Amino acid sequence: MVKIAVVTMSDRASAGIYEDKSGKEIEKFLNENITNKFEIVYKLIPDDYDTIVNTLKEMVDQNCSLILTTGGTGPAPRDVTPEATKEVIEKELPGFGELMRMHSLKYVPTSILARGTAGVVKNSFILNLPGSPKAIKENLEAVWAAIPYAIDLIGGAFIESPSAFRPKKKK
Numbered sequence: 001m002v003k004i005a006v007v008t009m010s011d012r013a014s015a016g017i018y019e020d021k022s023g024k025e026i027e028k029f030l031n032e033n034i035t036n037k038f039e040i041v042y043k044l045i046p047d048d049y050d051t052i053v054n055t056l057k058e059m060v061d062q063n064c065s066l067i068l069t070t071g072g073t074g075p076a077p078r079d080v081t082p083e084a085t086k087e088v089i090e091k092e093l094p095g096f097g098e099l100m101r102m103h104s105l106k107y108v109p110t111s112i113l114a115r116g117t118a119g120v121v122k123n124s125f126i127l128n129l130p131g132s133p134k135a136i137k138e139n140l141e142a143v144w145a146a147i148p149y150a151i152d153l154i155g156g157a158f159i160e161s162p163s164a165f166r167p168k169k170k171k
Protein backbone atom coordinates (compact mmCIF):
# COMPACT_ATOMS: atom_id res chain seq x y z
CA MET A 1 0.00 0.00 0.00
CA VAL A 2 1.25 3.50 -0.86
CA LYS A 3 1.72 5.59 2.28
CA ILE A 4 1.74 9.40 2.00
CA ALA A 5 2.38 11.82 4.86
CA VAL A 6 0.68 15.22 4.95
CA VAL A 7 2.43 17.41 7.52
CA THR A 8 1.06 20.89 8.24
CA MET A 9 3.34 23.35 10.03
CA SER A 10 1.17 26.12 11.46
CA ASP A 11 1.31 27.71 14.90
CA ARG A 12 -2.27 28.88 14.66
CA ALA A 13 -3.91 25.82 13.07
CA SER A 14 -2.11 23.52 15.53
CA ALA A 15 -3.37 25.70 18.42
CA GLY A 16 -6.95 25.40 17.11
CA ILE A 17 -7.19 29.10 16.19
CA TYR A 18 -8.13 28.19 12.63
CA GLU A 19 -8.92 25.06 10.70
CA ASP A 20 -6.07 23.49 8.69
CA LYS A 21 -7.34 24.18 5.19
CA SER A 22 -3.95 23.56 3.57
CA GLY A 23 -3.73 19.94 4.73
CA LYS A 24 -7.23 19.41 3.28
CA GLU A 25 -6.13 20.96 -0.05
CA ILE A 26 -3.22 18.50 -0.23
CA GLU A 27 -5.58 15.55 0.37
CA LYS A 28 -7.90 16.87 -2.33
CA PHE A 29 -5.04 17.12 -4.83
CA LEU A 30 -3.88 13.57 -4.02
CA ASN A 31 -7.40 12.16 -4.39
CA GLU A 32 -7.73 13.86 -7.78
CA ASN A 33 -4.33 12.76 -9.09
CA ILE A 34 -3.64 9.24 -7.76
CA THR A 35 -5.57 6.28 -9.14
CA ASN A 36 -4.21 3.38 -7.03
CA LYS A 37 -4.94 2.84 -3.34
CA PHE A 38 -3.07 5.01 -0.86
CA GLU A 39 -3.16 5.77 2.83
CA ILE A 40 -2.61 9.24 4.31
CA VAL A 41 -0.75 9.77 7.57
CA TYR A 42 -1.67 13.24 8.79
CA LYS A 43 0.23 15.47 11.25
CA LEU A 44 -0.57 19.03 12.36
CA ILE A 45 2.33 20.61 14.27
CA PRO A 46 3.60 24.07 15.30
CA ASP A 47 6.50 25.82 13.52
CA ASP A 48 9.05 24.36 15.91
CA TYR A 49 12.40 23.15 14.49
CA ASP A 50 12.86 20.04 16.66
CA THR A 51 9.22 19.01 16.32
CA ILE A 52 9.49 19.28 12.51
CA VAL A 53 12.74 17.26 12.37
CA ASN A 54 11.30 14.55 14.65
CA THR A 55 8.01 14.38 12.75
CA LEU A 56 9.76 14.07 9.37
CA LYS A 57 12.03 11.31 10.74
CA GLU A 58 8.97 9.51 12.13
CA MET A 59 7.26 9.67 8.71
CA VAL A 60 10.40 8.24 7.04
CA ASP A 61 10.53 5.43 9.66
CA GLN A 62 6.85 4.70 8.97
CA ASN A 63 7.79 4.09 5.30
CA CYS A 64 5.92 7.02 3.81
CA SER A 65 7.05 7.13 0.16
CA LEU A 66 5.93 10.72 -0.16
CA ILE A 67 5.99 13.38 2.57
CA LEU A 68 4.26 16.65 1.66
CA THR A 69 4.71 19.53 4.08
CA THR A 70 2.86 22.85 4.08
CA GLY A 71 3.83 26.08 5.86
CA GLY A 72 6.89 27.60 7.41
CA THR A 73 8.76 28.24 4.16
CA GLY A 74 8.77 32.06 4.23
CA PRO A 75 11.15 34.60 5.78
CA ALA A 76 9.33 35.13 9.13
CA PRO A 77 11.34 34.33 12.30
CA ARG A 78 9.39 31.11 13.00
CA ASP A 79 9.57 29.83 9.40
CA VAL A 80 12.08 26.96 9.64
CA THR A 81 10.59 24.15 7.52
CA PRO A 82 13.34 24.20 4.81
CA GLU A 83 16.11 24.15 7.44
CA ALA A 84 14.49 21.22 9.29
CA THR A 85 13.95 19.39 5.98
CA LYS A 86 17.61 19.84 5.02
CA GLU A 87 18.63 18.28 8.32
CA VAL A 88 16.62 15.14 7.50
CA ILE A 89 17.25 14.57 3.77
CA GLU A 90 20.26 12.74 2.30
CA LYS A 91 20.08 14.43 -1.12
CA GLU A 92 18.50 17.75 -2.02
CA LEU A 93 16.59 18.13 -5.30
CA PRO A 94 16.72 21.91 -5.78
CA GLY A 95 14.82 21.90 -9.09
CA PHE A 96 11.51 21.38 -7.28
CA GLY A 97 11.73 24.62 -5.28
CA GLU A 98 13.05 26.52 -8.30
CA LEU A 99 10.17 25.39 -10.52
CA MET A 100 7.50 25.99 -7.86
CA ARG A 101 8.69 29.56 -7.37
CA MET A 102 8.92 30.27 -11.09
CA HIS A 103 5.49 28.79 -11.82
CA SER A 104 3.91 30.60 -8.83
CA LEU A 105 4.97 33.99 -10.19
CA LYS A 106 1.98 33.87 -12.50
CA TYR A 107 -0.26 33.85 -9.38
CA VAL A 108 1.57 36.12 -6.88
CA PRO A 109 4.69 38.30 -7.07
CA THR A 110 5.45 37.23 -3.48
CA SER A 111 6.09 33.63 -4.60
CA ILE A 112 9.82 34.41 -4.42
CA LEU A 113 9.43 34.68 -0.62
CA ALA A 114 8.94 30.91 -0.44
CA ARG A 115 12.15 28.98 0.37
CA GLY A 116 10.69 25.46 0.11
CA THR A 117 12.84 22.63 -1.20
CA ALA A 118 12.64 18.90 -1.87
CA GLY A 119 14.88 15.95 -1.21
CA VAL A 120 15.16 12.24 -0.60
CA VAL A 121 16.05 10.11 2.39
CA LYS A 122 15.98 6.28 2.31
CA ASN A 123 12.79 5.42 0.32
CA SER A 124 11.03 8.74 1.07
CA PHE A 125 10.65 11.88 -1.03
CA ILE A 126 9.97 15.12 0.90
CA LEU A 127 8.49 18.28 -0.68
CA ASN A 128 7.88 21.62 1.07
CA LEU A 129 4.81 23.58 -0.04
CA PRO A 130 3.94 27.11 1.14
CA GLY A 131 1.33 27.53 3.90
CA SER A 132 -1.48 29.38 2.21
CA PRO A 133 -4.37 27.06 1.21
CA LYS A 134 -4.51 28.45 -2.32
CA ALA A 135 -0.77 27.92 -2.81
CA ILE A 136 -1.14 24.12 -2.56
CA LYS A 137 -2.62 23.41 -6.00
CA GLU A 138 -0.65 26.29 -7.56
CA ASN A 139 2.61 24.67 -6.46
CA LEU A 140 1.75 20.99 -6.83
CA GLU A 141 0.56 21.49 -10.42
CA ALA A 142 4.07 22.78 -11.23
CA VAL A 143 6.00 19.74 -10.01
CA TRP A 144 3.61 16.80 -9.56
CA ALA A 145 4.47 15.23 -12.95
CA ALA A 146 8.01 14.36 -11.78
CA ILE A 147 7.21 13.11 -8.26
CA PRO A 148 6.00 9.50 -8.92
CA TYR A 149 9.10 8.76 -11.04
CA ALA A 150 11.39 10.31 -8.40
CA ILE A 151 9.83 7.87 -5.91
CA ASP A 152 10.40 4.95 -8.34
CA LEU A 153 14.09 5.88 -8.49
CA ILE A 154 14.52 5.70 -4.69
CA GLY A 155 12.67 2.38 -4.36
CA GLY A 156 9.48 3.80 -2.87
CA ALA A 157 5.93 2.59 -3.54
CA PHE A 158 4.47 2.80 -7.08
CA ILE A 159 2.15 5.79 -7.46
CA GLU A 160 -0.26 5.46 -10.38
CA SER A 161 -1.15 8.88 -11.73
CA PRO A 162 -2.39 9.94 -15.19
CA SER A 163 -0.81 13.37 -14.59
CA ALA A 164 2.65 11.88 -13.89
CA PHE A 165 5.48 11.51 -16.40
CA ARG A 166 7.69 8.43 -16.52
CA PRO A 167 10.45 8.28 -19.15
CA LYS A 168 10.18 5.20 -21.41
CA LYS A 169 12.49 2.33 -20.38
CA LYS A 170 15.41 1.64 -22.74
CA LYS A 171 15.20 -1.75 -24.48
Ligand SMILES: Nc1ncnc2c1ncn2[C@@H]1O[C@H](COP(=O)(O)OP(=O)(O)OP(=O)(O)O)[C@@H](O)[C@H]1O
Residues within 6 Å of the ligand: 008, 009, 010, 011, 012, 013, 018, 019, 020, 021, 022, 023, 047, 071, 072, 074, 076, 130, 131, 132, 133
Ligand atom coordinates in the same frame (compact mmCIF):
# COMPACT_ATOMS: atom_id res chain seq x y z
N1 LIG B 1 -2.76 25.39 7.53
C1 LIG B 1 -3.46 26.49 7.22
N2 LIG B 1 -4.81 26.46 7.12
C2 LIG B 1 -5.49 27.58 6.78
N3 LIG B 1 -4.93 28.74 6.50
C3 LIG B 1 -3.60 28.82 6.59
C4 LIG B 1 -2.79 27.71 6.95
N4 LIG B 1 -1.50 28.08 6.95
C5 LIG B 1 -1.50 29.35 6.60
N5 LIG B 1 -2.75 29.81 6.37
C6 LIG B 1 -3.14 31.16 5.94
O1 LIG B 1 -2.14 31.65 5.04
C7 LIG B 1 -1.55 32.85 5.60
C8 LIG B 1 -0.06 32.86 5.32
O2 LIG B 1 0.53 31.68 5.84
P1 LIG B 1 1.75 31.67 6.87
O3 LIG B 1 2.34 30.29 6.85
O4 LIG B 1 2.64 32.83 6.58
O5 LIG B 1 1.01 31.81 8.24
P2 LIG B 1 1.64 32.39 9.55
O6 LIG B 1 1.33 33.84 9.58
O7 LIG B 1 3.08 31.95 9.69
O8 LIG B 1 0.76 31.69 10.67
P3 LIG B 1 0.64 30.20 11.24
O9 LIG B 1 2.00 29.55 11.32
O10 LIG B 1 0.05 30.39 12.58
O11 LIG B 1 -0.30 29.47 10.29
C9 LIG B 1 -1.91 32.84 7.07
O12 LIG B 1 -2.01 34.14 7.59
C10 LIG B 1 -3.24 32.12 7.07
O13 LIG B 1 -4.30 33.01 6.79
Ligand SMILES: Nc1nc2c(c(=O)[nH]1)N[C@H]1C(S)=C(S)[C@@H](COP(=O)(O)O)O[C@H]1N2
Residues within 6 Å of the ligand: 070, 071, 072, 073, 074, 075, 079, 104, 107, 108, 110, 111, 112, 113, 114, 115, 129, 130, 131, 132, 134, 135, 138, 139
Ligand atom coordinates in the same frame (compact mmCIF):
# COMPACT_ATOMS: atom_id res chain seq x y z
N1 LIG C 1 1.56 29.70 -5.73
C1 LIG C 1 1.70 30.45 -4.62
N2 LIG C 1 2.92 30.52 -4.08
C2 LIG C 1 3.09 31.26 -2.96
C3 LIG C 1 2.01 31.97 -2.37
C4 LIG C 1 0.73 31.86 -3.00
O1 LIG C 1 -0.29 32.42 -2.55
N3 LIG C 1 0.62 31.10 -4.13
N4 LIG C 1 2.24 32.73 -1.25
C5 LIG C 1 3.61 33.26 -1.09
C6 LIG C 1 3.87 33.92 0.19
S1 LIG C 1 2.98 35.34 0.50
C7 LIG C 1 4.83 33.49 1.09
S2 LIG C 1 5.22 34.39 2.48
C8 LIG C 1 5.59 32.26 0.82
C9 LIG C 1 5.90 31.41 2.04
O2 LIG C 1 4.73 30.95 2.67
P1 LIG C 1 4.78 30.09 4.01
O3 LIG C 1 5.64 30.80 4.99
O4 LIG C 1 3.34 30.02 4.44
O5 LIG C 1 5.32 28.72 3.69
O6 LIG C 1 4.94 31.46 -0.17
C10 LIG C 1 4.67 32.21 -1.34
N5 LIG C 1 4.33 31.31 -2.41
